[in-house]
Amino acid sequence: MTGIRCYGTYLPAHRLARADIAAAVGESATGTRVVAGPDEDSTTLAVAAGHAALGGSRDVDAVWFATTAPAYADKTNAVTAHAALGLPDAVGAFDLGATVRSGAAALLAASRGPGLALLSDVREGHTGGTEERTSGDGAAAFVFGEHDLLADLVGTTSVSAEFLDRWRRPGDTGSRGWEERFGEGEYSRLAEQAFTDLLKRTGIAATDLSAVAVSGPNARAVRTTGRWLQRQTGALEPGTDLAAAVGNTGAAHTGLVLADMLDQARPGDTLLLMSLADGADAFLFRATDRIVTGRPRPLRDGLASGKIVPYATYLLWRGRVEREPARRPEPVRPSAPFAARNAAFKFGFAGGRCRSCGTVQFPGPRVCLRCRAIDGFEPVPVAGQCGRIVTFTVDHLAYSPNPPTISAVVDLDAGGRVQIELTDCEPGEIAVGDAVELTFRRLGTVEGIHNYFWKARPR
Incomplete structure (x- = not known):
């Protein structure tokens, strides 16, 4: 039997008021959504969640990466995450296609174990539209194995059907969807079939379930299926308001909902996760005694700490409006040979300790x-x-996709001193002596090549 050995989540530090988005088209909305910063993409979010899940362990045999917003096409994005996580060369790294259902696929693939599932997404939408307001950015990571489990994987089942619910052509900013009532009917049928098959396969009675949760891009289908499952099981439904607080995070949402369930689980709880995307994928977990002491900081603890950014700033970050270029030469294209020779430092930020x-x-x-x-x-x-900031300077002239540039000298807790760029902060928000943590980010993109490296952010 396999199960979840450890898991982690990551939500970016920035929030966007839905009222600001809706005002662009003369409408109204409430609440906020989570948005990735200007130096973040689906790969950097996945690395942050992966570090939270792995800790000091590297005992996995494969990485399975799911996103609807890959930073590269043709090039495998999971390999970048593999390097940044410091995994051995013998560990395979694979992308699972730019679909919402790839999130469930990553969990299924990693559960064959011992594997690492990275579910990460940066979701946009048409300017001012419903999708832009209701989407969100985030990532979750799960390490599967056979020992020291937080939750046993009791069983899974999948049902597939071809019908048109949501779609997006390559290069489009946002998705389009058919009338939600049509998708609601199709998903209700598939969810009932997947649920019935899962109970038969595992021998578990519906009334034995402790909690159920549903994720998917069709909000109406998610609500209807959640209510139906509650009636069948009498179970609680944690995570139903996660989309309201974070936004629907596409391929990552199944992972965030699962993490939210595990955050609230008690030993012995039986948890049903249902993912609705071009079919229905059902997962049945049973929490172990280790769930109390082995789980990380709860996902919801970080929801209230975000920084509101103006809608205009968000549009600049996404390249939807053009910023006045800096009066400095743009950086040159990153060198592939240099990056390959220095991969351990560039992606894994590895140094050396003198044995003498x-x-x-x-x-x-x-x-x-x-x-x-x-x-x-x-x-x-x-x-x-x-680490801690020793000194820092603010540069308003250096080329930066998000000026000004804040450069700091940091003494690392592991030893050594480095000069590094700061992120997720403004000049007036930091001081000498502040604690910071290293974070994998994108320095910029030149001629289609993403220049990844490490920065530091306030802890």
């Missing part, structure tokens, strides 16, 4: 700057670690 004197340096050198020992270093990966 213990000095930590970044990137890992051949000669120790203190004792001059040669080739006597052990690797020190600090990706995802913390």
Whole structure:
């Protein structure tokens, strides 16, 4: 039997008021949605969630990456996440296609174990439209295995059917959808079939379920199926307001809903997760005694701490309106050979600790700057670690996709001192001595090449 050994989630720091979006087309709305920053994409979100899930462990045999907004086409985005997570070369890394159902597919693939499922998305929509208001950005990661489980995977079942509910052509900003009542009827039929098949397969009675939750892009179908499952089981339905608080996060939403269920589960609880996207995928988990002590910080703890950004700023971040270019030369195209030679530092932010004197340096050198020992270093990966600001400067002239640039000198908790760019903050919000954490981000994109590296953000 396999199950979830550990999991993690990541929600970006920024929030967008739905009223600001609706005002662009003369409508009204309430609440906020989560939005990724200007240096974030589906890959960087996946890395953040992956670090939260893995911790110090790297015991997986494959990475399965699900998103509807891949940073690259043709190039495998999971490989970038694999490098940033510091996984061994022998671990396979695979993308699962730009569909909402790929989130459920990642969970199924990783459950064959021991695998890592990365579910991440950056969702947009037509300017001022319903999808832009109701969508959200975020990521979840799950490590499956056979030992030290938080939740046993009791069983799964999938049902597929061809019908037109939501669709988006490559290159389109937002999706289009058929009238929701049509999709509601189709999904209700498929959900009932998947639920019945799952109970037969596992031998579990409907009344034995402790909690049920449903995710999917068709909000009407999600509500209808959730109410039907509650009537069948008498179970609670946690996570029903997650889309209202975060936004529907596409391929990542199934993962965020599952994480929300695990956050609230008690030992022995039987949890049903139903994903509705071009079919129905049902997962049945049973929480173990370890769920109390082994789970991470709850997903909902970070919901209230976001920073509101103006709608105009969001449009600049997404390239929907053009910013006045900086009066400085644009950066040159990143070098593929240089990145390959320095992959351990560029993607994994790995340094070296001198075996003779213990000095930590970044990137890992051949000669120790203190004792001059040669080739006597052990690797020190600090990706995802913390430190404190020693000094910083604000540069209003340097080229940046989101000026001004804040550059800081940081003493890392793992040892060593680095100069690094700060993100998710404004100049007046930071001070010398502040605690920061490293985060994998996109420095910029030149000629279609994303220049990924590490930054630091307030902790």
